[in-house]
Amino acid sequence: MNAKDLKVVVKEKYGSIAKQSLSNDKIKSSCCGTSGCCEKIEFSMIGDDYNTVEGYNPDADLGLGCGLPTQFANLKTGDCVLDLGSGAGNDCFVARAIVGETGKIVGLDFTDMMVAKAIENNRKLGFMNVEFVQGDIEEMPFSDNDFDVIVSNCVLNLVPNKHKAFAEMIRVLKSGGHFCVSDVVTKGELPETLRSDAEMYVGCVSGAITRDQYINIIHDNGFENVAIHKLKPIPIPYKVLSKYMSEEEIKDFKKGETGIFSITVSGYKSL
Numbered sequence: 707m708n709a710k711d712l713k714v715v716v717k718e719k720y721g722s723i724a725k726q727s728l729s730n731d732k733i734k735s736s737c738c739g740t741s742g743c744c745e746k747i748e749f750s751m752i753g754d755d756y757n758t759v760e761g762y763n764p765d766a767d768l769g770l771g772c773g774l775p776t777q778f779a780n781l782k783t784g785d786c787v788l789d790l791g792s793g794a795g796n797d798c799f800v801a802r803a804i805v806g807e808t809g810k811i812v813g814l815d816f817t818d819m820m821v822a823k824a825i826e827n828n829r830k831l832g833f834m835n836v837e838f839v840q841g842d843i844e845e846m847p848f849s850d851n852d853f854d855v856i857v858s859n860c861v862l863n864l865v866p867n868k869h870k871a872f873a874e875m876i877r878v879l880k881s882g883g884h885f886c887v888s889d890v891v892t893k894g895e896l897p898e899t900l901r902s903d904a905e906m907y908v909g910c911v912s913g914a915i916t917r918d919q920y921i922n923i924i925h926d927n928g929f930e931n932v933a934i935h936k937l938k939p940i941p942i943p944y945k946v947l948s949k950y951m952s953e954e955e956i957k958d959f960k961k962g963e964t965g966i967f968s969i970t971v972s973g974y975k976s977l
Contacts, residue, residue: 761803773888791861
């Protein structure tokens with residue numbers, strides 16, 4: 707699938723999720739688009755628990771995350787924060803609770819219906835320093851040196867050109883600014899048939915790359931002091947493994963480090 711087609715699929719997939727949310731329908735699954743590849747799997751199974759996090763708003767949580775990037779983002783009062791792939795605004799509202807009234811939060815999302823959902827949520831909350839913008843992470847509609855911190859939660863794996871995404875991130879960050887993102891990566895060599903099915907399980911993340919590739923892209927785009935804060939395995943269901951492996955092979959697989967992982971990583975732009 708080429709980059710253009712991938713973007714169309716992403717927009718359709720998350721537009722459908724946003725539409726269900728706007729109409730107050732129960733979201734059966736957030737891990738698939740119109741193809742229905744994993745309707746029986748809840749993507750929220752790989753996310754972190756937000757229930758006790760200050761600023762958490764259940765209406766803004768569509769179960770699309772795979773981590774809690776604000777936990778490690780070192781946000782401070784007054785920071786100007788950009789959330790990439792902001793969805794219904796979940797991480798934006800959590801960040802706003804930290805930066806306070808003197809800070810500013812901007813959510814960028816590729817899907818206009820997600821932006822509409824986030825704007826509606828913010829209207830109910832009445833925050834004057836939170837805004838949501840529709841746009842492409844590969845071509846952000848912001849000036850250079852605009853933000854102190856960038857956060858993102860399980861979105862960059864869906865971006866076709868990750869080099870361009872991180873190049874844009876370093877462009878819009880202020881000198882000395884930093885990012886903290888949670889995302890999905892692979893480790894080791896998964897059998898191709900298993901990889902295909904497992905990717906459906908974690909949200910059809912056909913764009914996910916290996917951990918080493920991910921970290922190399924960050925370095926290649928000029929970020930410094932890159933740190934991995936959390937690396938959490940995403941369990942692959944037995945019923946998926948058993949399609950492609952014998953019992954003995956499954957035991958060996960579970961002993962190893964091969965698999966799909968949620969990663970939370972940060973990096974800094976030089977002064």
